[in-house]
Amino acid sequence: MNIEIKILKSGDEVLSIFNYLDSVAVSVKRKGGDVDVILLDKTDEGIPHIASTWTISKGDNEVVVSNDDTKVSTF
Numbered sequence: 001m002n003i004e005i006k007i008l009k010s011g012d013e014v015l016s017i018f019n020y021l022d023s024v025a026v027s028v029k030r031k032g033g034d035v036d037v038i039l040l041d042k043t044d045e046g047i048p049h050i051a052s053t054w055t056i057s058k059g060d061n062e063v064v065v066s067n068d069d070t071k072v073s074t075f
Helices: none
Strands: 015-020 024-029 037-044 048-056 063-067 071-075
Touching: none
Parallel strands: none
Antiparallel strands: 015 024, 024 037, 037 048, 063 071
Protein backbone atom coordinates (compact mmCIF):
# COMPACT_ATOMS: atom_id res chain seq x y z
CA MET A 1 0.00 0.00 0.00
CA ASN A 2 1.34 3.43 -0.95
CA ILE A 3 0.16 6.41 1.08
CA GLU A 4 0.71 10.02 0.03
CA ILE A 5 0.18 12.69 2.68
CA LYS A 6 -0.43 16.02 0.98
CA ILE A 7 0.16 18.68 3.64
CA LEU A 8 2.74 20.89 1.91
CA LYS A 9 2.14 24.07 -0.05
CA SER A 10 4.57 25.80 -2.38
CA GLY A 11 7.51 27.13 -0.34
CA ASP A 12 6.92 24.84 2.68
CA GLU A 13 9.62 22.61 4.14
CA VAL A 14 9.44 19.48 6.29
CA LEU A 15 11.66 20.01 9.34
CA SER A 16 11.22 16.64 11.03
CA ILE A 17 9.08 13.56 11.45
CA PHE A 18 8.91 11.93 14.88
CA ASN A 19 6.79 9.71 17.11
CA TYR A 20 4.63 11.52 19.65
CA LEU A 21 2.70 9.24 22.01
CA ASP A 22 0.60 7.02 19.69
CA SER A 23 0.84 9.49 16.80
CA VAL A 24 3.36 10.49 14.18
CA ALA A 25 4.16 14.21 14.19
CA VAL A 26 5.30 16.05 11.07
CA SER A 27 6.93 19.42 11.67
CA VAL A 28 6.43 21.77 8.69
CA LYS A 29 7.94 25.23 8.29
CA ARG A 30 5.45 27.27 6.30
CA LYS A 31 6.46 29.78 3.65
CA GLY A 32 5.44 32.65 5.96
CA GLY A 33 7.70 31.44 8.80
CA ASP A 34 5.15 29.74 11.08
CA VAL A 35 5.75 26.10 11.99
CA ASP A 36 2.90 23.56 12.03
CA VAL A 37 3.23 20.33 13.97
CA ILE A 38 0.71 18.00 12.34
CA LEU A 39 -0.29 14.96 14.39
CA LEU A 40 -1.23 11.90 12.33
CA ASP A 41 -3.20 9.03 13.86
CA LYS A 42 -4.38 5.87 12.11
CA THR A 43 -7.93 4.67 11.55
CA ASP A 44 -8.90 1.10 12.43
CA GLU A 45 -8.04 0.24 8.81
CA GLY A 46 -4.50 1.65 9.23
CA ILE A 47 -5.10 4.76 7.11
CA PRO A 48 -3.43 7.93 8.46
CA HIS A 49 -5.62 10.93 9.27
CA ILE A 50 -4.83 14.35 10.71
CA ALA A 51 -5.79 14.28 14.40
CA SER A 52 -4.78 17.87 15.18
CA THR A 53 -2.43 20.65 14.16
CA TRP A 54 -0.35 22.79 16.49
CA THR A 55 0.81 26.07 14.96
CA ILE A 56 3.87 27.84 16.36
CA SER A 57 3.68 31.53 15.48
CA LYS A 58 4.58 35.00 16.74
CA GLY A 59 2.69 36.18 19.80
CA ASP A 60 2.84 37.27 23.43
CA ASN A 61 3.61 33.91 25.09
CA GLU A 62 0.04 32.69 24.96
CA VAL A 63 -1.62 29.48 23.87
CA VAL A 64 -4.86 29.78 21.91
CA VAL A 65 -7.06 26.71 21.58
CA SER A 66 -10.01 26.91 19.21
CA ASN A 67 -12.69 24.51 18.09
CA ASP A 68 -15.44 25.74 15.77
CA ASP A 69 -16.75 28.97 17.38
CA THR A 70 -15.02 28.60 20.76
CA LYS A 71 -11.65 30.17 21.49
CA VAL A 72 -9.73 29.83 24.76
CA SER A 73 -6.53 31.77 25.49
CA THR A 74 -3.97 31.31 28.25
CA PHE A 75 -1.07 33.56 29.24
